[in-house]
Amino acid sequence: MGQVCAHCGVRDRSLCGSLNDTELETLSRLGRRRRFARGEVVVWSGDEASLCANVLSGVLKITASTEDGREQIVGLLYPADFLGQPYAPSADFTITALSDVELCTFPQKGFERELDDHPRLERLLLQRTLDELNHSRAWMLLLGRKSAQEKVASFLFDMARRLDRANCAGRTDTFELPITRGEMADVLGLTIETVSRQLTKLKAAGIIATPTVREITIHNPAALAALAEAA
């Protein structure tokens, strides 16, 4: 097993977790660690060379945009998530680092060959892609049919659940938002002002608190869940 994988923090949670040490040989030779600073674009929509990678640390956004600059965040990537589009001739979305980020990158063609050689790797990618599709469809309900209040409540709930899972330490009712208000707006299909107002409302109702602007404390998860589904 290559040097790279030996001290990989996400080894068992990433796609690579499906491979044993021997199988990792070739993949590890293919992988290159790369760092990106906050704000840097990792993949431009339209790029021909569609990179594949595992996220080692940090958070990234996947965005779609209209020509006149309106932006929709269509996905967030966390450590152990897979990034990229095997088999795609070009990238369809732009991927940007939201924090300083460390990736384990693979050339697309090389990664595709690994998929050929390792059925378990492909199986896991299929399952993850199916999950992503489900999540993205659930988000379509939010974008198309939910009110601003429901959107913000759903988002906080989703985020709490997701971070709770990463944070295996156990459930905390306070977590740090990995994104700004503006980015929340881009996830929810709202404006920054509307997001801010909804957060204020939730605070006034005693359902949440914001110790700092980036931290969220959920005081009343039940009420939050109720608002997420019908407000």
Add this chain to the structure above:
Amino acid sequence: MGQVCAHCGVRDRSLCGSLNDTELETLSRLGRRRRFARGEVVVWSGDEASLCANVLSGVLKITASTEDGREQIVGLLYPADFLGQPYAPSADFTITALSDVELCTFPQKGFERELDDHPRLERLLLQRTLDELNHSRAWMLLLGRKSAQEKVASFLFDMARRLDRANCAGRTDTFELPITRGEMADVLGLTIETVSRQLTKLKAAGIIATPTVREITIHNPAALAALAEAA
């Protein structure tokens, strides 16, 4: 090769197209033709037995709903499309026949075994799922960031392109909508009235015409495309 596949209209366009006659043996024994009438629900969200199937004829919708009954169509299924969620413990969305429909159904577990046995089948499913994910993400931009006018124009454009592809006869500028205004509204995250008004606007501008309420003629594709991206 079983009786079933011998006269299958979508044999070469469906997932099964990846298999040769010998490989189709077991799959064909697994498959059962089933008909559903317009309006019938094929899969209920929450169903434990998640059915897998190929669409032989007709159109179906995949929907997500809030508890209080608001509905968002998150996908449409056409002939040769694959339906179902291998590996999912239960269905996440409801699938309903929009017209009379004919399916070639497989039990989930059986289909999963076929995926084990036929890498090419699995590969094709992976590629289709990746495509679906892309399409669904592109739709998130529409739902979150586009105006009603852009939504309707985008929808017509998308539909024309999609039907053009199926309709290998060549490009026609008139096509039949497979769905009602209400269903269009559920695809676009709008109300039925707003959809209707936007169509009226497009007619008034001479960009489209509606010979019958279910038919759309595109007089000015360039103008329609322009409205789809920035209006």
Add this chain to the structure above:
DNA sequence: CGGATGATTGATATATCTCAAGAGTAGTGG
């Protein structure tokens, strides 16, 4: 022909956006 369903059109209400100002917060350099 008549009833049901779906589509259009109109009048009004309202949630969210837009524009604008001010208040936090964080990073930088003296």
Add this chain to the structure above:
DNA sequence: CCACTACTCTTGAGATATATCAATCATCCG
């Protein structure tokens, strides 16, 4: 360590796109 600058966030007032409510009009089918 403080002050300066640049962001980001919050809050307000007003504008507007879309939803809601309601009536009429087409279309289909028995």
